[in-house]
Amino acid sequence: MATPLMAQYRRVKEQHPGSILLYRMGDFYEMFEEDAVTASKILGLTLTSRNHGEDAKTPLCGFPYHALDRYSAKLVQAGRSVAVCEQTENPKEAKGIVKRDIVEVITRGTATAPEVLSEKSNNFLVSVCKSGDRFGFAGADVSTGEFFCADMDSRTLTAECEKLSPAEILVPDEKPGDPVLAQLREALASALFTPIEPWRFSPDSSYRDLVAHFRTSSLEGFGVEPFKAGIAAAGVLFNYIKEQKKNRVGHINRLAAYAAGEHMQLDGATIRNFELVTPLHEEDRASTLLSVIDRTQTAMGARLLRRLTVNPLLSRDRIIERQDGVAFFADNTQVCATVRTALSSISDIERLTGRIGYERVGPRDLVALRSSLAKVQEIEKILAPVDCPIIASAVHQLKGTEVISNRLEQAVRDDPPLTLAEGNIFKPGYNADLDAIVAGSKTGKEWIASLQAQERERTGISSLKVGFNQVFGYYIEVSNANTAKVPPHYIRKQTLVNGERYITEELKKWEEVVLHAEEKQIALEQKLFAELRTWLCSHAAKLTEVSVSVALIDVLACLAEVAIQRRYVRPEMDESGEISIIDGRHPVIESIGFIEEYVPNSIEITGSGEFIHLITGPNMAGKSTYLRQTGLIVLLAHMGSFVPAAAARIGIVDRIFTRVGASDRLSKGQSTFLVEMQELANILNNATSKSLILLDEIGRGTSTFDGLSIAWALVEHIHKKVKAKTLFATHYHELAEIPLLLKGVKNFNIAVKEWNDEVIFLRRIEEGACDHSYGIQVARLAGVPKAVIERAKEVLNNLESSELTPDNKPVIGRSVGSRDSEAAQMSLFEPLGDEAIAFLRKIDLNVLTPVEVVGKLVELKNRLSI
Incomplete structure (x- = not known):
């Protein structure tokens, strides 16, 4: 038969059978049965067992109560939900088994522990x-x-x-x-x-x-x-x-x-391909746009900036309003620096308000809130004279926090304990009943503190000590050598190896005063704290309002700081549908700082001109960078940010589509080419004439002719039907003929310079098509073995000559010597031509004299003009 404890545990467990139940027992959370087995593996806890009145022992494991956030976070991150069961009555007052009930269920979406949450992103x-x-x-x-x-x-x-x-x-x-x-x-x-x-x-x-x-x-x-x-x-x-x-x-x-x-609708492919907030590769944390522009000083500002990055605005008026805010801080650098310094001292008011609401706020959280509100009031005074609408509106929302900060100033000590159970949270004068209890406790402690000196003088025992422990309370300790001097009114309480411990009636009276006062103090402080928490919760709307405004001010000042440091300019925004960027730069690449100097590039897409740009050029020359650079500048402009360029004029676009990079989803049976075509279908089905399309290589995952055909038809469709502004980087040089047929298409290339069989990437975009991909040179730069490089050159020459061998086989398959000999050692000499080989095959060495052999060699030399 199960013990009352296990019977209670199972009744509680039935309420949430799918959750791991954390069952509070004194200073520990215990887990039993299957929960214990599962949790011990996830948490790395020792699994033990205990007899709870049944034939088989019950598996169990546990951890200290103060580690709840850490261990519950691990369980949630492992995909489990957690039910927290607390003692709901004082064990000293309990009749029978202590009452317990579930006070919270934690899942991935409802987790609030700092160990689960990221400071700079929401947990939606x-x-x-x-x-x-x-x-x-x-x-x-x-x-x-x-x-x-x-x-x-x-x-x-x-x-x-x-x-x-x-x-x-x-x-x-x-x-x-x-x-x-x-x-x-x-x-x-x-x-x-x-x-x-x-x-x-x-x-x-x-x-x-x-x-x-x-x-x-x-x-x-x-x-x-x-x-x-x-x-x-x-x-x-x-x-x-x-x-x-x-x-x-x-x-x-x-x-x-x-x-x-x-907001501009950005699909998942665009968010991923642009690496707006998350890198494609975990190790490249500095490769995201957010990592470059996030100079926020508060957690609230960081979360807002993250949301703004994936939600660019569509309204020109709202974009300009936000630009005005950035411009104010950029033009007033001293004000910007002062505000940012104040912001850096503001805690996460938004999440502190949340902790107040779900009753997980502690004494030190309230001190953090109080000091944060003081900084909010400081910012309000600094920015009060500003007439920029977006800033003035935010400052207006900051008003009215004094009632909250004053209450906290009156109530909470400057250095309160970590938990409520420790007491000593409130300032003197906050509550008369609490002051009386504290005064009584203080009097008792002062009497006890003076007792040691009094008793030493009265008894003549210089080594007499007054002490305290949780088991026996207050006591007077005397060594064995002095027990004969102990007065008769001392009552023996405990015998030690080296002495005796005593108590007196008077000490017992003051002990009751002190200990009872401490219990009353903690109970009253917990009641007062709950009342203060409820009062603060009634002001949650104001605290939320303040959080939103602080976040906005932080973001505007952050974007101004980035603009100043990175030499960004304010783009002109209009409804023309045109894009003009002078000397644009890729915000991420220029911030990383490569060995070579970053080369800026311009782009001009007008309403009456060519709106499809075909971009050819060598591998590694910078085609993909140019595409991403253009897209990121347009996106930053729609965020209300300044942009990395010498000048920019951006017509409002409704969406930005990207098809860049190669990836597959083999676990779903989807090849690279299929994924590419799915993303392309999404673009063609949803893009409008106001969209910006960025395509980096289409059709690479299939045959050359198939890929070329798809790419050609794609350009025609965008030109005739979609009419979206499009940048299309491609290796299909045949597409360079399209501008001869379609008026809205224009060729561009990334310039290179050839020197001593070397390729120098100039990183500069120019009008016109490129007729070489320089893939072999790139392969050499990548460290491909020299033998493969030389053979590739040979095959390329054969392909470009479009010749056939005498037996009508493609010249591409022709090589020097046999495959076996070539595998062992590459030829050191130039290959012989077909005429020379035919001449040598006609010679019968069995009938020639040495002199005739020399004659044949001379004749061969003359034929080859060597």
Whole structure:
């Protein structure tokens, strides 16, 4: 029969059978049975066993309570959900077994521990449902309180989810086969997909739940009323968070309309190929655009900049407004430096507010919040005179924090303990009852502190000591040599090897005063802290507002700092659909600092001129860099950032498409060529005349003729149907003939210089086509063996001559000597021609004299003009 403890454990476990249950026992979290076996492997804990009143011993493992965040983070990162079970009553007051209950369930999408979260990126939880041909979409970051929803089509849904890169996605638990959800699973393979009962996705019940939480009569004030499916998804998402956090959701104080239409839609391929926020290779962390432009001083600013990078603006007015903010800081460098210094001392107010909401905030967090608000007020004063609209609006949102900072200043000590259990959190004067308890405790401690000197003088025992331990409390210790001098009113309490410990009635009285006062102090401080936390939660909306404004100011000052350091210029933005970049530079490559000097390049795409640029040139010459450079400059301009160029004029583009690099998805049975064609199909089906298309090699994964045919037809289709601004880098030199047939196409090449059989890359783009790829020279630079290089030259010459051998075989297969001899040693001499070989084959050495042989050699020499 199971013990009462195990019976209680199993009752609690039944509430969340799929989660690993962390069961609080004193100062430890214990795991039992299958949970213990699983967790011990993930956490590297020793697995033991214990008899709990049953025939078989129960497996168990555990860790100290203060390591909860660290160990729960490991379990969540391993893909497991964690249910935290706490003691819900004081063990000293418990009758029988201590009451316990689950206080939190942690999943990938609801995790809030710093060990799980990245300071510079959000941890999004997303909910998706289908309604007709539309999809409901909702997202939230539990750690910050952000919450938003929308209705959208399937294409937009996938693109927006890829931008958010959610940790967890809630989907209806329906029969598999929905193509959109399948596409979502493929695009977001690293996310945890959590099935939810379909009946929960009810627009009506979701609406009621959200209105009840926000205490409003409708959702109209949030701007989400039209999103029926989005509201259904939002309701499911909110209730999921509420269930996991056990109703601690006070920091989620608003629901925003997710305005996907206000931002440039970037698909997953473009985000990956551009390496906007994540490198293609893990070791190349410095190769992302974000790594170059992120000079933010706060965690909130870093997260905002990351979102802005994948959400460029489409509104010219909003872009210019943001540019104005960057320009102010760039033009006022001293103000910028002062503001950035203040920003560097601001903690993550956004996540501190979240910790207040789900009741995980500690005393030192409140000190960090107080000092951060002081810096916010400092920034408010510095920027108050500024008349730049975007900055003035942000500064206005910073006002009104004094009521919060003053309350914290009155309440919390400057150096509080780490946890509530240690006490001594509040300042004197904050609460009269607390002051009285502390005063009583202080009096008792002072009496006890003076007792040692008094008793030494009274008894004449100079070695007498007054001490304390958790088991016996306060005591008077006397060595064995002095026990004869002990007064009769001393009461023996403990015998030691070298002496005796005693207590007196008076010491016992003061001990009760001190210890009871400490218990009362900690209990009252915990109550006062909970009240302060609730009060702060009522101001969560203001703290969130401040967080948003601080983040925006941080980003504007950051982009100004980058512009100054990197010599970026403010681009002119218009609706012309044209692109003009003078001496543009690749923002990432120039920041890395290669040995050779970076060569800037220009581009001009006008409305009336050639809008398709065919770019040819050698491998390694810089075609791909030129394409990416152009795309990144256009993207930065739409972010409201300055750009790496001498000057730029950018017409608003609705989307940027890229097809660069070669990759396959063998695990899904998709070859490099298939992936390439899928990305190309996406471009051709979705690009418009306002789009920018960047193509780097099309058709490499198939035969030359197939690839050339596809590339040719592609250019014709873009020219006649799509009419998008297009840069197409290619090795198919045959495409250089297209400008003779299509007016909107123009040839460009990356210049090179040949010198002493060497190729010098000039990195400069010029008009006209390039007729050589210089692949053999690049192979030599890569370290390909000389024998292969020489043979490649020979084959290339044969190909270019387009000759046939006497037996009508392609000359490409002809080599010098036999294959075996060539494999052993390459020839040191020039190969003989066909005429010489035919002449030698006619000679019969068996009938010639030595003199005649010499004559034949002379004749051969004359024929070859040697």
